[in-house]
Amino acid sequence: MRSVRRASVVTALLALFALATGPSVVAASSVTEQLISRLNRQLLYMAVPIAVLVEVILLYTVWRFHDNDEPSPTRENRQLEITWTIATALVLLFVGTASFHVLAHPMVTSTPETAHGDYQPGEAPDDAVEVQVTTEQWAYTFDYPDANVTTSEELVIPANRTVYLYVTSEDVIHSVHVPELGLKQDAFPDQYQLIRTQTTGTGEYRMYCAELCGTGHAEMLSTVRVVEQQEYEAWLEQGGSNATANGTASGDTAPSGSNSTDGTPTGDSNATNATATAEPTAGGDA
Numbered sequence: 001m002r003s004v005r006r007a008s009v010v011t012a013l014l015a016l017f018a019l020a021t022g023p024s025v026v027a028a029s030s031v032t033e034q035l036i037s038r039l040n041r042q043l044l045y046m047a048v049p050i051a052v053l054v055e056v057i058l059l060y061t062v063w064r065f066h067d068n069d070e071p072s073p074t075r076e077n078r079q080l081e082i083t084w085t086i087a088t089a090l091v092l093l094f095v096g097t098a099s100f101h102v103l104a105h106p107m108v109t110s111t112p113e114t115a116h117g118d119y120q121p122g123e124a125p126d127d128a129v130e131v132q133v134t135t136e137q138w139a140y141t142f143d144y145p146d147a148n149v150t151t152s153e154e155l156v157i158p159a160n161r162t163v164y165l166y167v168t169s170e171d172v173i174h175s176v177h178v179p180e181l182g183l184k185q186d187a188f189p190d191q192y193q194l195i196r197t198q199t200t201g202t203g204e205y206r207m208y209c210a211e212l213c214g215t216g217h218a219e220m221l222s223t224v225r226v227v228e229q230q231e232y233e234a235w236l237e238q239g240g241s242n243a244t245a246n247g248t249a250s251g252d253t254a255p256s257g258s259n260s261t262d263g264t265p266t267g268d269s270n271a272t273n274a275t276a277t278a279e280p281t282a283g284g285d286a
């Protein structure tokens, strides 16, 4: 019986490590999402066999001893105790190492590398795309300082390039959340937080506010559109397809109902993509 137990523990552990180090199977939309999903799968590969093993032992015990009228007290079993102590230590070691590897990754957790210890827009490397994301009740403003473009309609970024999003708030605490890209960062007034990522292809993703911030919280939505470099440059050149000269002042801007799919700059696009909720502002970029 003892050898059977030990063998099952060892087999389960070997299977865990084999599965945990297997190749990733799902195509990720960003490096950040890739790291997080892989960790999630690894932990699942750990947890599921352990859960199954425990359940099997439990059911076996119930079946085997359900009509035992004279149960004998548990005897000390040093070998078994040593086995499960080492097995548990190995599992925890793996979970800790795998988690640390992801949590410490700069595309997952940004750490200020500057002497002043916080983030300041303008400090992104030259080859990275920098966007300032300003949140307010209940809208977003996206500033592209290098191109002098400001828009409140959607966040447009180029594919396969490192992106630095400097997140801040004009009023209360918000949280910028793009689940499909694995991005989430709280936004605080009077300071910048950094989201660093790199997408792996083009696509369109929903941006949510993930911090209850008032009555319009549920409507605080926007779109992240990842486009090819060429399309991105054309979009910037047009001043952003939906750019507004007074983007930061338009507090009543409706949450983006943007459903543009072709990404072609349309100048004053309010006429074309005004949805039931979008209140046309006075003439786009004038």
Ligand SMILES: [Cu+2]
Binding pocket: 174, 175, 209, 210, 211, 212, 213, 214, 217, 218, 220
């Ligand atoms: Cu909110």
